[in-house]
Amino acid sequence: MTGVLVTRPEPGAAETEAALKALGYVPVMAPLLTIQPVPGPPLDLKGFDAVAVTSANGLRELAARSAERVLPLYAVGERTASLARELGFQEVYAAGGDVISLSRLLSGRGPRVLHLSGEDVAGELSPADVVVTRITAYRAVPVDDLPDAAVTALRDGQVAYVALFSPRTASVFVRLAQKAGLSAPMGGLTALCISAAVARAAQGFGFSQTRVAVQPDAASLLALLPAVKGS
Known part of the structure; x- marks a missing residue:
């Protein structure tokens, strides 16, 4: 099963987690901001x-x-x-x-x-x-570090997509990923961005692909994901 890193803070992260499970993906939770x-x-x-x-x-x-x-x-x-x-x-x-x-x-x-x-x-x-x-x-x-489970999943290639819901979370992800010594895995990593401003803020990581939602909302961001085989 394919992993999606969720950087969205609560409230909202749990909703995205449930939606990803319903789509057949494995959410890897890493809220990068606390409200x-x-x-x-x-x-x-x-x-x-x-x-x-x-x-x-x-x-x-x-x-x-x-x-x-x-x-x-x-x-x-x-x-x-x-x-x-x-x-x-x-x-x-x-x-x-x-x-x-x-x-x-x-x-x-x-x-x-x-x-x-x-x-x-x-x-x-x-x-x-x-x-x-x-x-x-x-x-x-912003949190001080990426969660250990997220770092492990990224290093082991368990994550194919990173969901980014704001320019702030995108910039925090880039900074904390660099702090953890992470780089894009061999198979590449795709950024799912809720807007063009988010895509610009995510440029420092070296994503192999960057996809931008057609509307700035969570449903449009998740619509960027390909259908899971067999779902």
């Missing part, structure tokens, strides 16, 4: 016309720090929007999966929008005719 909330007081949403979230992590922090569920909420993609509905938000809109599409969706929906994000962002929201106030709600902290 830590940034402490802060309850959110005061008075004066804002809408809230925007660019990740499920930002949405969870919003739900934890405010009981407000009526204000329109604009999510980066449909998966985050679905979670928002599960959490009780009543008016939810989904963009196309990235900051550009979310900025377009927000244009003219202001004049004031609160954006909850992580410490590192792929880009600033810039909707037309809207003033965006960004609050850092969480940070993604």
Whole structure:
């Protein structure tokens, strides 16, 4: 059976692990970031016309720090929007999966929008005719080393694919793989990247192939995998 290294942090890693098993692959778990909330007081949403979230992590922090569920909420993609509905938000809109599409969706929906994000962002929201106030709600902290099981699997050629879900995880993988003295195995190693920005961040490792998802979401990334024989 073919191994796939999963670098995605929780929450999300377990979901990817289950999806890979269902596809007939062997997930090798190596979350490279840990998500830590940034402490802060309850959110005061008075004066804002809408809230925007660019990740499920930002949405969870919003739900934890405010009981407000009526204000329109604009999510980066449909998966985050679905979670928002599960959490009780009543008016939810989904963009196309990235900051550009979310900025377009927000244009003219202001004049004031609160954006909850992580410490590192792929880009600033810039909707037309809207003033965006960004609050850092969480940070993604890199681990110090690749897990021993992941290093062994990579060295022994048990892994054929590395799933990379963000530029940050891609750069951390390259750094920690170099730290562990790893190089691409004889049979080659393929990077599965959720976006072109991720592919650029992964260039330092020497992947034999780099595949980029057609949409910046987990389902599109997993769709890069070939069908398993007999499945």
